[in-house]
Amino acid sequence: METIKIGILGLGTVGSGVIRILRDHAEKISNITGRRLEVKTVVVHNLKKKRSVDLTGINLTDNADDVLCDDEIQMVVEVMGTVNTAKEYIERALKAGKHVITANKDLIATHGPELISLAKEHGCDLCYEASVAGGIPILRTIVNSFAADRIIEVRGIVNGTTNYIMTQMNKNGASYEDALESAQELGFAEADPTNDVDGIDAAYKMIILTQFAFGKDVTMDQVKVKGIRGIQKADIAEAKRLGYVIKLLGIAKLVNGHIDVSVGPVLVPQTQPLAAIQNENNAVVVTGSAVGETMFYGPGAGELPTANSVLSDITSVTKNIVMGTTGFSFNDYTNELELADDSEVVYPYYLSLQVLDKPGQMLKLTEIMTEYDASFRLITQTQMNDRFARVSMVTHEMSESQLNHIVEKLNELEEISVLAAYKVLPEK
Amino acid sequence: METIKIGILGLGTVGSGVIRILRDHAEKISNITGRRLEVKTVVVHNLKKKRSVDLTGINLTDNADDVLCDDEIQMVVEVMGTVNTAKEYIERALKAGKHVITANKDLIATHGPELISLAKEHGCDLCYEASVAGGIPILRTIVNSFAADRIIEVRGIVNGTTNYIMTQMNKNGASYEDALESAQELGFAEADPTNDVDGIDAAYKMIILTQFAFGKDVTMDQVKVKGIRGIQKADIAEAKRLGYVIKLLGIAKLVNGHIDVSVGPVLVPQTQPLAAIQNENNAVVVTGSAVGETMFYGPGAGELPTANSVLSDITSVTKNIVMGTTGFSFNDYTNELELADDSEVVYPYYLSLQVLDKPGQMLKLTEIMTEYDASFRLITQTQMNDRFARVSMVTHEMSESQLNHIVEKLNELEEISVLAAYKVLPEK
Numbered sequence: 042m043e044t045i046k047i048g049i050l051g052l053g054t055v056g057s058g059v060i061r062i063l064r065d066h067a068e069k070i071s072n073i074t075g076r077r078l079e080v081k082t083v084v085v086h087n088l089k090k091k092r093s094v095d096l097t098g099i100n101l102t103d104n105a106d107d108v109l110c111d112d113e114i115q116m117v118v119e120v121m122g123t124v125n126t127a128k129e130y131i132e133r134a135l136k137a138g139k140h141v142i143t144a145n146k147d148l149i150a151t152h153g154p155e156l157i158s159l160a161k162e163h164g165c166d167l168c169y170e171a172s173v174a175g176g177i178p179i180l181r182t183i184v185n186s187f188a189a190d191r192i193i194e195v196r197g198i199v200n201g202t203t204n205y206i207m208t209q210m211n212k213n214g215a216s217y218e219d220a221l222e223s224a225q226e227l228g229f230a231e232a233d234p235t236n237d238v239d240g241i242d243a244a245y246k247m248i249i250l251t252q253f254a255f256g257k258d259v260t261m262d263q264v265k266v267k268g269i270r271g272i273q274k275a276d277i278a279e280a281k282r283l284g285y286v287i288k289l290l291g292i293a294k295l296v297n298g299h300i301d302v303s304v305g306p307v308l309v310p311q312t313q314p315l316a317a318i319q320n321e322n323n324a325v326v327v328t329g330s331a332v333g334e335t336m337f338y339g340p341g342a343g344e345l346p347t348a349n350s351v352l353s354d355i356t357s358v359t360k361n362i363v364m365g366t367t368g369f370s371f372n373d374y375t376n377e378l379e380l381a382d383d384s385e386v387v388y389p390y391y392l393s394l395q396v397l398d399k400p401g402q403m404l405k406l407t408e409i410m411t412e413y414d415a416s417f418r419l420i421t422q423t424q425m426n427d428r429f430a431r432v433s434m435v436t437h438e439m440s441e442s443q444l445n446h447i448v449e450k451l452n453e454l455e456e457i458s459v460l461a462a463y464k465v466l467p468e469k
Numbered sequence: 470m471e472t473i474k475i476g477i478l479g480l481g482t483v484g485s486g487v488i489r490i491l492r493d494h495a496e497k498i499s500n501i502t503g504r505r506l507e508v509k510t511v512v513v514h515n516l517k518k519k520r521s522v523d524l525t526g527i528n529l530t531d532n533a534d535d536v537l538c539d540d541e542i543q544m545v546v547e548v549m550g551t552v553n554t555a556k557e558y559i560e561r562a563l564k565a566g567k568h569v570i571t572a573n574k575d576l577i578a579t580h581g582p583e584l585i586s587l588a589k590e591h592g593c594d595l596c597y598e599a600s601v602a603g604g605i606p607i608l609r610t611i612v613n614s615f616a617a618d619r620i621i622e623v624r625g626i627v628n629g630t631t632n633y634i635m636t637q638m639n640k641n642g643a644s645y646e647d648a649l650e651s652a653q654e655l656g657f658a659e660a661d662p663t664n665d666v667d668g669i670d671a672a673y674k675m676i677i678l679t680q681f682a683f684g685k686d687v688t689m690d691q692v693k694v695k696g697i698r699g700i701q702k703a704d705i706a707e708a709k710r711l712g713y714v715i716k717l718l719g720i721a722k723l724v725n726g727h728i729d730v731s732v733g734p735v736l737v738p739q740t741q742p743l744a745a746i747q748n749e750n751n752a753v754v755v756t757g758s759a760v761g762e763t764m765f766y767g768p769g770a771g772e773l774p775t776a777n778s779v780l781s782d783i784t785s786v787t788k789n790i791v792m793g794t795t796g797f798s799f800n801d802y803t804n805e806l807e808l809a810d811d812s813e814v815v816y817p818y819y820l821s822l823q824v825l826d827k828p829g830q831m832l833k834l835t836e837i838m839t840e841y842d843a844s845f846r847l848i849t850q851t852q853m854n855d856r857f858a859r860v861s862m863v864t865h866e867m868s869e870s871q872l873n874h875i876v877e878k879l880n881e882l883e884e885i886s887v888l889a890a891y892k893v894l895p896e897k
Contacts, residue, residue, distance in 0.1 A: 062759050066617055072684070073616050073802050170614070176760040178614030185613060186598070186606030188501050189494055189780035256500070314766065317745060331490050331773040331780075332604040338742065339763035349760040352617035366792045374501050 042071060045359055046081040048108030048139075050130055051121030052101075055144055055171065056083065057094040058348025059118060063355075064095070070352075074359040082108050084121075109133045116358060118351060119143040128152055135159050135167065140367060142354040144171035144347060150245035154258055157370055164368035166361055168354035173246045174199050174323040176346025177339040178353055183253045183327065184372055190329035192254040194294040197325035198318050199246040201341035202230045202237035203269050203289040205321045210277050211286050212319075217272050229321055229342075239268035240289065240304040247291035251302050254293060254327065256376030259302055263380055265441075267305035276393050276461050279433045280308050283419065285391075286316040287463065299381035308391050308435075308465040314338075383441040389418065389465040390444055394432040395425060397456035406432070406457065409450045415439045435465055470499060473787055474509040476536030476567075478558055479549030480529075483572055483599070484511065485522040486776025487546060491783075492523070498780075502787040510536050512549075537561045544786060546779060547571040556580055563587050563595065568795060570782040572599035572775060578673035582686055585798055592796035594789055596782035601674045602627050602751040604774025605767040606781055611681040611755065612800055618757035620682040622722040625753035626746050627674040629769035630658045630665035631697050631717040633749045638705050639714050640747075645700050657749055657770075667696035668717065668732040675719035679730050682721060682755065684804030687730055691808055693869075695733035704821050704889050707861045708736050711847065713819075714744040715891065727809035736819050736863075736893040742766075811869040817846065817893040818872055822860040823853060825884035834860070834885065837878045843867045863893055 047063075049056050060080055063070070071077055082100040084107065100107065108114055109130060117134040119127055124147050131148075134141050141160065143149065149156070149169050160167035170180050174197070183192070198204045202224055209220035221238065224230035236242045244264045251259050269289050280287050285308035293302045309316045314336050318324045323341030328334050340346040361367045396402045403422075410416060420434040439447075444462060451457045475491075477484050488508055491498070499505055510528040512535065528535065536542055537558060545562040547555055552575050559576075562569050569588065571577065577584070577597050588595035598608050602625070611620070626632045630652055637648035649666065652658035664670045672692045679687050697717050708715050713736035721730045737744045742764050746752045751769030756762050768774040789795045824830045831850075838844060848862040867875075872890060879885050 058759070062617055066619055066759070069619060069802070069804075070617050072804070177763060178610055181613050182606055182610055185609050185785065186778075186781045188784040189490055189498050190777050191494055191497060314742070314745065317742065329777065331486070331494075332777040333768050333771075333774055335605060335765070335767035337763070337765055340761050343761075345759040346761055349618050349757065350614075352759075353614040356616040357613060364792070364794045364797075366794055369792075374497070376497075376500070 042075065042077050044077040044079050045116060045362065046079050046114050047116045047118060047355070048111065048114040049080060049083045049118045049120065050105065050108065051119065052083050052085045052092060053120065053122070054344040055120040055347045055351065057092070058344035059120065059351050060094050060096070060099070062345065062348050062352050070356060074356055075363055076359050078355065078359065081114055082111065084108055105130055109137060114139060115362065116140045116142065116355065118355070119145060120351065124148050124151060128156070131156060132159060135163050135165050138163055138165060140166040140358045142168050142351055142358065144169065144351055146172035146242070146245040146249060150248040150261070153249070153252065161368060161370060166358045166367045166371070168358060168371050169249070170354050171347050171350035173249050174325055175201070175339070175341040175343060176349055177323055177325060177337050178350065179325050179337050180249070180253050180371070181353065181357070182337065187254070187327065187329055190331045192327060192329050194292065194328045195250050195254045195325060196290055196292040196294070198288055198315060198323050199291050199325065199341070200237055200243040200289060201321035201323060202234065203243070204318065204323070204341070205229045206238070206269065207288055208319050210272065210274065211281070214274065216274055217269070238270045240266045243289060243291045243304045247293055247302050247304055250291070250325070251293045251300065253372045253374070255295070255300055255378060256374035257300050257378045259300070259380070263302065265303040265305070269306055272306060273393070273460065275431060276433070279393070279421065280391065283435065284311050285309060285465070286311055288315060290315070296381040296385045298378070299385060300378040301381035301386045306463045308463055310466060310468045312468065313466065383445065386441045387438045389438050389467065390436045391461070391463045391465050392434050392436065392459065393461040394451065395458045395460055396430045396432050398428060398430045399456070402456055405454060406451070409447055413443045413446050415443050415447060470503065470505050472505040472507050473544060473790065474507050474542050475544045475546060475783070476539065476542040477508060477511045477546045477548065478533065478536065479547065480511050480513045480520060481548065481550070482772040483548040483775045483779065485520070486772040487548065487779050488522050488524070488527070490773065490776050490780050498784060502784055503791055504787050506783065506787065509542055510539065512536055533558055537565060542567060543790065544568045544570065544783065546783070547573060548779065552576050552579060556584070559584060560587060563591050563593050566591055566593060568594040568786045570596050570779055570786065572597065572779055574600035574670070574673040574677060578676040578689070581677070581680065589796060589798060594786045594795045596786060596799050598782050599775050599778035601677050602753055603629070603767070603769040603771060604777055605751055605753060605765050606778065607753050607765050608677070608681050608799070609781065609785070610765065615682070615755065615757055618759045620755060620757050622720065622756045623678050623682045623753060624718055624720040624722070624743070626716055626743060626751050627719050627753065627769070628665055628671040628717060629749035629751060630662065631671070632746065632751070632769070633657045634666070634697060635716055636747050638700065638702065639709070642702065644702055645697070666698045668694045671717060671719045671732045675721055675730050675732055678719070678753070679721045679728065681800045681802070683723070683728055683806060684802035685728055685806045687728070687808070691730065693731040693733070697734055700734060701821070701888065703859060704861070707821070707849065708819065711863065712739050713737060713893070714739055716743060718743070724809040724813045726806070727813060728806045729809035729814045734891045736891055738894060738896050740896070741894065811873065814869045815866045817866050817895065818864045819889065819891045819893050820862050820864065820887065821889040822879065823886045823888055824858045824860050826856060826858045827884070830884055833882060834879070837875055841871045841874050843871050843875060
């Protein structure tokens with residue numbers, strides 16, 4: 042049986058997982074692909090660091106040239122992270138005719154299109170299943186199984202760290218600060234949690250999902266991103282009372298034939314499957330005009346789940362090598378969609394306001410709502426402290442531009458400040 | 470752009486859905502595959518029947534030769550159902566070098582291996598994504614995304630009719646008879662519901678899933694099949710009280726490296742995602758040794774969902790035609806597993822007994838349990854009527870052979886009869 046030699050850039054959790062699975066499942070992989078897959082060389086930053094995975098028979102080096110300039114290596118797995126160096130290495134690998142597999146969502150979301158055309162130019166495969174939703178095989182499923190359907194919406198929990206935090210808050214009544222600390226202790230959140238809690242990581246993943254589901258490249262500045270930083274226990278409790286769970290959702294959807302991509306806290310009805318996704322798990326709901334609503338659920342991160350997605354790329358590239366069909370894009374769907382305007386994107390909203398506790402405030406609020414043609418479906422006022430009341434409401438559907446006007450006007454008032462403004466998913 | 474011509478055998482709901490999607494999504498399909506797909510001829514039983522789908526430009530015929538002997542037709546979609554005639558037509562199509570797509574689970578579960586080798590012999594593709602779990606792209610996902618993982622268990626709700634009936638019983642307290650009648654009125658169940666309610670349809674699907682997940686061909690007589698016919702309201706209520714929902718599950722799992730495949734009513738903990746799958750929806754939980762637990766959820770049947778799975782096969786075969794890579798098996802994993810012995814397969818069980826209401830019965834019961842080294846975790850006795858009591862219990866783990874012995878012994882007693890014996894899924 043012929044052997045295909047692989048070089049790995051990086052030996053963190055995912056890199057170690059790839060080596061482990063390739064070794065443990067070698068027989069099945071050969072059974073399916075007809076090739077023996079061998080990790081020849083691994084490039085690491087620190088040669089002296091102790092490794093948890095058995096590296097017998099593998100060259101360990103700190104010189105990337107040992108992979109990039111080795112003609113025997115046909116496939117390069119980039120799991121080192123960071124953007125600039127990874128990009129340089131991937132470009133060099135592709136130019137040297139090597140197939141590349143990466144789990145680097147930041148890189149693909151930022152420089153995907155140019156790397157994809159470089160791969161094509163050199164007849165190489167470039168795959169990145171592990172860049173979105175860890176162990177859930179969502180990208181390849183969209184490519185293979187939704188090719189003939191027209192996807193209307195992709196929405197999902199695509200960041201495990203924030204879903205862990207929201208689960209602690211929703212289920213155990215933890216404060217944001219305590220939930221974050223617990224996530225950090227368990228290794229689900231980094232010391233600087235910005236990328237996760239401000240929704241940036243989720244936004245990168247939504248950029249990639251949008252490319253696959255809608256054939257459209259959007260850039261970071263075209264995604265409306267809100268994070269979960271400082272989300273209030275009072276809002277979690279109020280949402281619960283109303284039958285909702287607050288989750289950080291990414292939503293990419295068609296609105297009047299235009300595309301809208303956002304990340305932010307959303308009130309999800311407790312009856313919907315997404316509301317039940319706990320802890321660091323991820324789930325993606327894909328709605329097709331033919332198939333209707335489907336959901337794909339699994340671990341969002343972790344050594345072996347993410348490594349398994351890398352492996353699905355490795356076996357897929359191997360099959361392409363065997364059949365002589367390398368050089369086709371991972372995703373072959375392109376569609377020149379325009380971005381939806383804020384006036385087109387409508388949702389019910391949950392608003393939480395701090396209001397000075399004196400007569401006439403409710404009148405001001407309703408006047409502003411009326412001015413922008415908005416109305417509420419539910420409203421509750423509770424005492425916050427001696428001076429302020431908390432007013433929570435769920436509005437009828439309104440557009441993002443209506444919402445923005447209303448929030449701006451309310452914040453101009455000395456007596457009212459807007460504490461939260463979250464989308465509400467409609468019941469079905 | 471080149472055109473690929475398609476012949477369709479059968480114009481029921483799925484056939485009509487295929488024509489509809491091919492027409493409505495023609496542009497996207499061409500964008501992705503680089504080919505125009507055209508339905509040239511449709512074979513029907515009754516030419517005079519009124520059709521709900523627009524057939525402009527399509528030849529309608531009642532002679533299968535018009536498809537099978539037409540050299541212009543490269544791809545045949547079999548959605549006529551039945552086994553014998555469908556098998557004959559598919560064999561003729563493959564021998565004529567035509568690629569075949571079928572949604573016929575009975576046929577694939579019964580004659581899959583011989584059709585697959587016939588396809589290979591003639592360099593043709595044979596795909597059948599729609600044969601399992603309607604709109605859920607589960608087969609292709611197992612092939613593509615679990616290739617390098619070692620699947621430990623596949624369990625799922627793979628029959629929409631019985632899940633609709635169980636939902637009515639679990640949620641609305643309906644009796645089995647009323648729930649079945651309501652399913653029949655809504656068109657979810659046929660006038661003769663045997664295939665669905667006795668678990669036969671689910672068993673066919675588990676045979677195909679076992680082939681994909683474990684590489685092993687099992688036959689119908691190797692699957693342990695129980696249906697839901699006559700399931701009792703009292704057991705539904707008792708399960709609910711204990712924190713479970715009764716669902717008809719198919720389970721294929723590795724036990725000590727041996728394979729066990731079964732279909733039957735199972736008590737699913739209310740906290741598990743499968744417990745929440747409602748009505749005619751399907752869901753398949755795939756557990757891999759690397760990836761852990763993943764779940765795929767979607768509509769289990771219906772015109773467009775099932776047609777969309779057929780379309781995923783059509784686009785996949787089209788890509789293979791374009792790349793010159795037809796003739797590879799849909800599933801390329803084979804593994805010579807042995808069947809697990811009844812003594813290896815252990816579960817906790819739910820038992821429901823009718824017991825003559827006189828002293829000494831509980832002693833007899835516990836004596837028999839003890840004789841076979843089994844014990845219970847929970848037990849409840851309630852009054853059934855003047856003469857009989859109902860005893861419900863959840864046992865500790867025991868093997869199927871222990872269970873079979875105990876049930877046999879209990880049924881030998883005049884005073885006790887076993888009303889139900891269902892597996893219980895452990896909490897995680």
